[in-house]
Amino acid sequence: MTNAGFGPDLVEVFGPSQSAGGPELVQLLTPEGERVHHNQFDKDFTAEELRGFYRDMILTRRIDTEATALQRHGELGIWAQLLGQEAAQIGCGRALRHQDYVFPTYREHGVAYCKGVDPLKLLGLFRGVDHGSWDPADNNFGLYTIVIGAQALHATGYAMGVQRDGAVGTGDPERDTAVVAHFGDGASSQGDVNEAFIFAASYNAPVVFFCQNNQWAISEPIERQSRIPLYQRALGFGFPGVRVDGNDVLATYAVTQAALQRARDGQGPTLVEAYTYRMGAHTTTDDPTRYRLNDDVENWKLKDPIARLEVYLRRNGLVDDEFIAEVKAEADELGHHLREGCKALPDPQPMDMFDHVYEEEPQELREQREGFAAYLESFEGAH
Amino acid sequence: MSKITLAKGLNMGLRKAMEDDPKVLVMGEDVGKLGGVFRITDGLQKDFGEDRVIDSPLAESGIVGTAIGMCLRGYRPVVEIQFDGFVYPAYDQIVCQVAKMHYRSKGRYKIPMVIRIPFGGGIGAVEHHSESPEAQFAHTPGLKVVACSNPIDGYWMIQQAIASDDPVIFLEPKRQYHADKAELDEDATPDPLFSSRVVRQGTDATVLAYGPTVKTALSAAEAAATEGRSLEVIDLRTLSPLDMDPVYDSVRRTGRVVVTHEAHVNLGLGSELAARITENCFYSMEAPVLRVGGMDTPYPASRIEEDYLPDLDRVLDAVDRAFDY
Numbered sequence: 001m002t003n004a005g006f007g008p009d010l011v012e013v014f015g016p017s018q019s020a021g022g023p024e025l026v027q028l029l030t031p032e033g034e035r036v037h038h039n040q041f042d043k044d045f046t047a048e049e050l051r052g053f054y055r056d057m058i059l060t061r062r063i064d065t066e067a068t069a070l071q072r073h074g075e076l077g078i079w080a081q082l083l084g085q086e087a088a089q090i091g092c093g094r095a096l097r098h099q100d101y102v103f104p105t106y107r108e109h110g111v112a113y114c115k116g117v118d119p120l121k122l123l124g125l126f127r128g129v130d131h132g133s134w135d136p137a138d139n140n141f142g143l144y145t146i147v148i149g150a151q152a153l154h155a156t157g158y159a160m161g162v163q164r165d166g167a168v169g170t171g172d173p174e175r176d177t178a179v180v181a182h183f184g185d186g187a188s189s190q191g192d193v194n195e196a197f198i199f200a201a202s203y204n205a206p207v208v209f210f211c212q213n214n215q216w217a218i219s220e221p222i223e224r225q226s227r228i229p230l231y232q233r234a235l236g237f238g239f240p241g242v243r244v245d246g247n248d249v250l251a252t253y254a255v256t257q258a259a260l261q262r263a264r265d266g267q268g269p270t271l272v273e274a275y276t277y278r279m280g281a282h283t284t285t286d287d288p289t290r291y292r293l294n295d296d297v298e299n300w301k302l303k304d305p306i307a308r309l310e311v312y313l314r315r316n317g318l319v320d321d322e323f324i325a326e327v328k329a330e331a332d333e334l335g336h337h338l339r340e341g342c343k344a345l346p347d348p349q350p351m352d353m354f355d356h357v358y359e360e361e362p363q364e365l366r367e368q369r370e371g372f373a374a375y376l377e378s379f380e381g382a383h
Numbered sequence: 384m385s386k387i388t389l390a391k392g393l394n395m396g397l398r399k400a401m402e403d404d405p406k407v408l409v410m411g412e413d414v415g416k417l418g419g420v421f422r423i424t425d426g427l428q429k430d431f432g433e434d435r436v437i438d439s440p441l442a443e444s445g446i447v448g449t450a451i452g453m454c455l456r457g458y459r460p461v462v463e464i465q466f467d468g469f470v471y472p473a474y475d476q477i478v479c480q481v482a483k484m485h486y487r488s489k490g491r492y493k494i495p496m497v498i499r500i501p502f503g504g505g506i507g508a509v510e511h512h513s514e515s516p517e518a519q520f521a522h523t524p525g526l527k528v529v530a531c532s533n534p535i536d537g538y539w540m541i542q543q544a545i546a547s548d549d550p551v552i553f554l555e556p557k558r559q560y561h562a563d564k565a566e567l568d569e570d571a572t573p574d575p576l577f578s579s580r581v582v583r584q585g586t587d588a589t590v591l592a593y594g595p596t597v598k599t600a601l602s603a604a605e606a607a608a609t610e611g612r613s614l615e616v617i618d619l620r621t622l623s624p625l626d627m628d629p630v631y632d633s634v635r636r637t638g639r640v641v642v643t644h645e646a647h648v649n650l651g652l653g654s655e656l657a658a659r660i661t662e663n664c665f666y667s668m669e670a671p672v673l674r675v676g677g678m679d680t681p682y683p684a685s686r687i688e689e690d691y692l693p694d695l696d697r698v699l700d701a702v703d704r705a706f707d708y
């Protein structure tokens with residue numbers, strides 16, 4: 001490809017290998033577990049906060065491994081794995097305040113956990129007993145969205161509603177509200193995500209677009225989505241974009257917190273690109289060995305978000321074996337809760353399919369419901 | 384009482400709904416300063432402000448998708464899709480999101496959204512400006528679909544649709560916007576939103592119509608009367624759910640049915656009506672249900688749209704055929 005004088009080769013700008021994330025990557029904790037500083041997003045963390053991040057990531061990984069195992073045992077029809085993305089999700093999730101509202105895609109198990117959703121409730125959709133059983137109003141955590149990127153618009157519209165409610169820029173930390181739209185690198189290609197960027201910019205909506213760039217949209221690599229780093233797209237829409245090391249929970253927290261505060265203060269949207277890697281498959285039906293190199297996976301293993309924090313915590317005497325054991329015990333308990341709870345999730349009844357199609361049920365649907373009930377009843381006592 | 388057009392009736396109805404409920408918003412392309420390309424939202428932004436009458440970017444999926452978010456925050460958005468053929472970029476948001484939010488959330492999400500679509504042909508427009516996509520939405524559980532046909536219904540039905548807690552696709556026959564006037568009695572009690580109505584009584588055959596073809600059907604009935612044939616005309620008004628009882632009652636008396644709509648005949652609403660009438664009125668029928676609609680072609684160039692659209696003669700021809708059985 002030639003550039004015919006239009007500027008640098010985009011492949012050079014983008015880089016043939018993306019594993020390092022480029023010089024723009026915001027990082028506070030290196031893969032080796034060394035604390036580094038950043039001139040814009042630096043932040044001090046207490047020992048308690050750091051231990052909390054560790055615990056959260058261990059538990060989130062356990063949710064994922066247990067659910068994956070449950071799928072292998074036939075208890076779930078499918079599971080969308082988050083292995084490797086724990087820091088991105090905990091860093092974002094812990095930066096949220098109660099009133100902040102999250103619009104997830106279908107992989108935000110760690111964010112759901114941060115928002116107080118019982119992880120067991122995440123399993124229903126994947127087991128096929130419901131489409132999402134948690135009440136979004138309980139934790140301001142929306143239902144999972146399967147159609148890629150559709151929720152970016154819902155988040156933006158919700159944020160426009162927040163504006164109209166006067167819940168931004170008041171200076172009241174209990175009132176000012178930010179909205180988060182989660183999506184992945186693949187969704188960045190969708191029209192809805194781009195339209196959400198336009199609406200958010202146009203109305204200065206208090207929304208943070210949190211893109212977990214895990215490098216793969218099923219088998220399509222990031223190079224098939226974008227010829228520039230994704231965070232740079234924000235500039236074209238007229239708001240800031242930041243690329244953060246999504247395997248660094250400290251940096252993800254710091255960057256997301258700043259973006260959320262910007263939204264709450266009424267300064268408008270931000271795109272956060274959490275640069276990470278999907279260590280597992282897209283879902284449990286996927287076979288990533290067909291489309292990616294083992295070397296890449298091995299390379300990303302060295303950047304593991306939990307391992308690097310554990311190194312840092314141990315090296316600085318912030319945790320001991322007893323704490324690590326406690327967290328492991330808690331994870332075991334969570335695993336037990338998921339295993340036993342999953343099997344106990346009640347199957348829906350055939351007649352449940354008619355519920356909640358409408359707020360006000362039309363007569364014709366009522367007749368269909370009644371007819372089907374009578375049909376089912378006709379079998380009773382037949383055997 | 385004053386005489387108003389359909390455009391005025393809709394405008395007055397929107398205004399009334401916005402006055403009655405501060406959570407009602409109007410969103411869409413050009414709905415603000417311009418008052419909409421058909422002027423249906425004329426003057427609303429001036430009186431209710433830019434936060435309630437929202438001029439949007441040119442992105443239909445964006446308009447509907449953000450309106451969903453507004454619903455989740457407790458608002459009642461009325462979305463304008465500028466023309467029928469422009470609804471398709473928003474189709475995914477309407478069919479996958481608007482229609483299913485209530486269901487997937489077990490009723491926790493409410494989507495009290497109205498999606499207004501000027502629909503149908505007869506205005507000499509270029510392509511994508513004259514389509515009748517109602518069957519695509521009527522086929523989608525979770526949506527309700529209505530079509531107004533006259534100024535008085537326009538006034539009442541838009542308010543009722545906004546008051547509905549279910550999402551409503553609200554079809555407006557664009558060629559009727561500025562056509563006929565009618566006297567509005569603002570103190571009257573309107574029929575329920577999801578009800579059909581006999582608009583002309585008759586004894587020999589029943590003509591079913593909605594939106595722009597109601598006028599066609601009434602003209603056909605007028606012409607038939609001069610030839611001694613009495614046609615009953617029913618304005619369906621609600622397309623999903625259908626209100627079939629007045630239809631069955633009529634068909635049992637007349638024994639003959641002609642359905643007319645501008646949409647393509649193949650798998651159009653007429654097919655559903657024919658099936659239901661056959662299931663429910665089989666022993667009363669003197670002839671099969673006959674359908675008069677748009678051809679199964681893309682909407683043609685406007686110089687020949689009058690040949691594509693069902694007109695008085697094609698309706699009467701179908702009535703003749705019904706009598707030939």
